[in-house]
Amino acid sequence: MVSSTSSLVFKFLTLTLCLWFLFGTTSGQLSANFYARTCPNFRSIITRAVNSAVSNEARMGASLLRLHFHDCFVNGCDGSVLLDDTANFTGEKTANPNSNSLRGFDVIDTIKTQLERQCPGVVSCADLLAAAARDSVVALRGPSWNVVFGRRDSTTASLSTANSNLPSPTESLSNLISTFSNLGFTTNEMVALSGAHTIGQSRCTVFRNRLYNENNINSTFATSLRANCPSSGGDNNLSPLDSTPTTFDNRYFNDLISQRGLLHSDQELFNGGSTDAQVRTYASNAATFSRDFASAMVKMSNLSPLTGSSGQVRTNCRRTN
Template identity: 50%
Template sequence: MMSSSSSTSLTVAAALLLLCVSMMISGSTGQLSANYYGHTCSTVATIVQNQIQTALQTDPRIGASLLRLHFHDCFIQGCDASILLDDSATIQSEKNAIPNINSVRGYEVIDNIKSAVESACPGVVSCADILALAAEIGVNLAGGPSWTVQLGRRDSTTANQSLANTTMPAPNDSLTDLKSKFSDRNMNTNDLVTLSGAHTFGRARCLSFSYRLYNFNGTGNPDPTLNTTYLQTLQQLCPQGGNGSVLANLDPTTSNGFDYHYYSNLQLNQGLLQSDQELFPTSNADTISIVNGYSRDNNSFFNSFGQSMIKMGNLSPLTGSQGEIRLNCRQVN
């Protein structure tokens, strides 16, 4: 017959075994965590911030560009840095997809960040995590919110240009289209309106909105939802048949700062892109109350933005033994 002390010892041993197994399973699934690099590259956030601050000295747009880069990465096949891969014998780069080419930028800054991180912590930090950190730091340096970036992603060894061509929200999307694309990524209407607030800084080319200025939907007239004074300003910047690469501020009020003015602009019918103004239509829509709420409460917008960014950052990340840690963000190892 087993003694009480022996039974207790076996029970403790069994409990420890279950704990070890549980930890191994948790490690294999690779849950993201805020302190993922706490012991392997504790200075990674500082390194990323230093590189972005250097880039900002000559490029005030870079914060918005890095945020956009992270967004376009996550929406294609998850937050896996697939957007950073160049063309190769086996890869059709997502950089050349219609929503990305001549639009998404900041690749060289990511290269500089990666080089600095590799010097400090060789082979440890993924390009996907660098994108996530760069997005948060770029927003914060522009006066926007800070949020706890979850880390532990690994990098994809594949890209999907065709998916990039069909998945990304487009400047001429209707509200129905926008909702559908966000829903397909398990993001709701609140996430849609909140993350669209990223257009509180950055630029867009005339090519992406000039159809609203002259021949909206083939009518031969401007988009009737455009504020008439704003319309005239945009027509001067983007004359009919002019250079489609000319840049316009997404937020005409505070172009380089991250704040809630994007939403007050929508209330004045000063959304630059059709997809912006679709969030505040003339008819009833569930997005209107969210826009109104953010337009009068900067803290509410900031808090929600951080939450939606964390949610987006969790879109299908590669973790554990999936993917790899690229040594060069532009190519697989």
């Protein structure tokens, strides 16, 4: 009898361990296989949709990556950035760094609709953002990284935290270091993550002051930009963040060395300060940048996720259930 009981216990523990490795945990932890049983095709659904969106508009890759950044930097990767304002609720979309700036919400809506059709109420908006960010970088010929899943969605948002936690394009180097350090990032990781600006574009209103009032900018570069960004007017006119804005490469760092950083905060990374050497390293070694960026993205995408029974899985990313 004892032998039979021991055998059953052993078999049960073995089965439990096998299921843990196969499917991941479902409470309090993230796993690469979190949706293996509940939505096995979710990754291919997201990847196809992201590839289609980026193919239609290459800039969308940068926009989807930025959505993930702006989600994770405000109380963790919980999908809060996607929540719309209501009569009784104020989300993060109208925060100064987000208003008239964040985009790609319609792409997220499309992907979420496809996921809900395939696996109703299963894949969270926070996980969707994490996967879409990785797929966007890959679609623009950048590095890949392992994304783990199991994040749940917040039922709240924080306008004030979005205004205080998200780095500004006018930040000094010391403020950038402090902002990232407050979230647990080293200075090296901050520089690597700033390399996300190797793709995408920015509005004239964000960099106008640099064009007309700063000295650490290549004069030919500044002159060429002023044609599209006058000293007044044209606030929404766009300029690329680096000279190859639809390819995820290390060109951003080469541009900084040439004093062709578009944003004040960009050029701060190469302006006689403590990060100059790292910028030179990334400018001369694309593989090192790709490796460090991927590693920093893994860390960022795991900032304070809601797991287990916390939060919810929103069926519409724009509102709570």
